[in-house]
Amino acid sequence: MSSNEEDPISKAFLGLAECEIETNKVEKKIEEYRLTQLKPIYTKRDEIISNIPGFWKIVLSQHNDFANYIRASDFKYIDNIESIKIDWINSNNFHIIIKFQGIRDDFPEQTIAKKCQRIIKEESDDLDEDIEEQIISEKSEIVWPKSYNHINPELIEDKTTKEGKKNYRMGMKSFFGWFKWTGLKPGKEFPHGDGLIQLIVDDLYPYCVRYYTEAQRDLADEASDSGSSEDEPLDLQE
Amino acid sequence: MSSNEEDPISKAFLGLAECEIETNKVEKKIEEYRLTQLKPIYTKRDEIISNIPGFWKIVLSQHNDFANYIRASDFKYIDNIESIKIDWINSNNFHIIIKFQGIRDDFPEQTIAKKCQRIIKEESDDLDEDIEEQIISEKSEIVWPKSYNHINPELIEDKTTKEGKKNYRMGMKSFFGWFKWTGLKPGKEFPHGDGLIQLIVDDLYPYCVRYYTEAQRDLADEASDSGSSEDEPLDLQE
Numbered sequence: 313m314s315s316n317e318e319d320p321i322s323k324a325f326l327g328l329a330e331c332e333i334e335t336n337k338v339e340k341k342i343e344e345y346r347l348t349q350l351k352p353i354y355t356k357r358d359e360i361i362s363n364i365p366g367f368w369k370i371v372l373s374q375h376n377d378f379a380n381y382i383r384a385s386d387f388k389y390i391d392n393i394e395s396i397k398i399d400w401i402n403s404n405n406f407h408i409i410i411k412f413q414g415i416r417d418d419f420p421e422q423t424i425a426k427k428c429q430r431i432i433k434e435e436s437d438d439l440d441e442d443i444e445e446q447i448i449s450e451k452s453e454i455v456w457p458k459s460y461n462h463i464n465p466e467l468i469e470d471k472t473t474k475e476g477k478k479n480y481r482m483g484m485k486s487f488f489g490w491f492k493w494t495g496l497k498p499g500k501e502f503p504h505g506d507g508l509i510q511l512i513v514d515d516l517y518p519y520c521v522r523y524y525t526e527a528q529r530d531l532a533d534e535a536s537d538s539g540s541s542e543d544e545p546l547d548l549q550e
Numbered sequence: 551m552s553s554n555e556e557d558p559i560s561k562a563f564l565g566l567a568e569c570e571i572e573t574n575k576v577e578k579k580i581e582e583y584r585l586t587q588l589k590p591i592y593t594k595r596d597e598i599i600s601n602i603p604g605f606w607k608i609v610l611s612q613h614n615d616f617a618n619y620i621r622a623s624d625f626k627y628i629d630n631i632e633s634i635k636i637d638w639i640n641s642n643n644f645h646i647i648i649k650f651q652g653i654r655d656d657f658p659e660q661t662i663a664k665k666c667q668r669i670i671k672e673e674s675d676d677l678d679e680d681i682e683e684q685i686i687s688e689k690s691e692i693v694w695p696k697s698y699n700h701i702n703p704e705l706i707e708d709k710t711t712k713e714g715k716k717n718y719r720m721g722m723k724s725f726f727g728w729f730k731w732t733g734l735k736p737g738k739e740f741p742h743g744d745g746l747i748q749l750i751v752d753d754l755y756p757y758c759v760r761y762y763t764e765a766q767r768d769l770a771d772e773a774s775d776s777g778s779s780e781d782e783p784l785d786l787q788e
Binding site for chain 1: 562569579
């Protein structure tokens with residue numbers, strides 16, 4: 313680059329670059345402030361939600377975009393999600409904690425923490441690029457349903473056969489495959505695992521009450537369309 | 551509603567409603583914090599940008615969505631925008647301050663403040679509705695270009711003729727019509743005036759340096775496509 317620090321325009325560009333760096337720092341600080349402010353409300357809300365049976369089942373079936381990440385056949389297990397909580401260490405590090413109810417002879421009750429991290433994308437060799445964030449995660453241990461034995465990657469004995477490969481891929485694409493997602497082996501893991509993490513942490517969890525209320529309203533609309541006036545929508549506003 | 555406060559589920563719904571109200575309050579507080587943090591950086595940045603000739607012309611022609619609000623024929627005057635600044639009174643009240651360079655015999659140099667306000671939408675009679683925000687504004691006095699005399703609403707003598715109506719509407723749809731936009735007379739003002747305010751305050755202004763850098767990169771790409779290697783992209787990152 314032919315910039316010359318004496319030149320007022322080059323000096324201006326350097327100044328702008330400094331402002332951008334400062335803005336990024338301040339944005340992180342605002343994120344931390346945001347968390348500090350919201351955490352106590354979320355904790356209270358998690359506690360209240362635990363008293364509403366089927367809350368998460370309703371939220372997860374209401375959310376259109378969530379369904380794009382989930383195979384239809386996995387909803388049997390999604391419906392068994394008793395709670396979703398987020399445990400933030402800081403704005404860059406958080407655990408998604410999902411509690412499943414058990415299904416007799418198929419699937420044990422279990423609570424799984426999926427550890428996630430936002431990092432700055434490394435391979436940006438173009439210096440002009442904006443700083444891009446990326447989400448990575450750690451494999452979480454989860455007991456798969458017995459009904460998924462044939463696609464459970466741990467149980468497939470021969471992954472080199474056509475059948476073995478097909479089942480392996482199917483397993484990795486299931487919701488249980490998402491718990492294995494790390495973000496470090498593109499193309500070989502649950503598809504768009506980072507998108508699902510973002511969806512949960514930035515949308516489903518913060519706005520779960522909104523989705524729940526919408527679902528109740530839709531139910532009430534359906535009921536009134538079919539002539540019944542029972543089941544009024546649940547009024548969550550003052 | 552048949553809610554009974556003794557009933558644990560009704561109690562839970564009341565609790566959730568309280569959490570939502572608390573969240574809305576905290577969100578406002580975070581917005582104020584955000585402004586306090588960003589304002590000094592923006593002030594510094596405004597000062598630096600004033601040393602870069604044509605900065606806003608480049609940003610405004612780079613931004614695809616901005617062009618959707620502006621008639622092609624208005625770009626002659628958009629190109630004469632010397633600066634855009636936001637003066638925040640608080641997160642709900644802000645002035646968009648636009649400085650135009652003059653055009654001899656057509657248009658004076660002038661600086662216009664467009665006062666804007668975010669308010670809670672009133673007519674929401676459905677109690678389930680989420681709180682919806684709305685933007686309103688005040689008419690700002692701006693001197694129109696002489697070349698727009700025929701569509702300048704103040705100068706159209708007879709607004710009842712077909713020609714008069716047509717010119718009046720054309721004027722209201724021009725960028726100068728936007729300065730008259732209040733948000734209180736739907737259908738009779740600059741179309742989507744609130745959208746343009748939001749675009750400026752939430753996107754164009756905060757991310758202007760990003761758009762400027764993108765425009766420079768596009769220029770450099772074009773230059774290198776055509777075989778020339780001059781005009782390197784301006785490097786705004788470290």
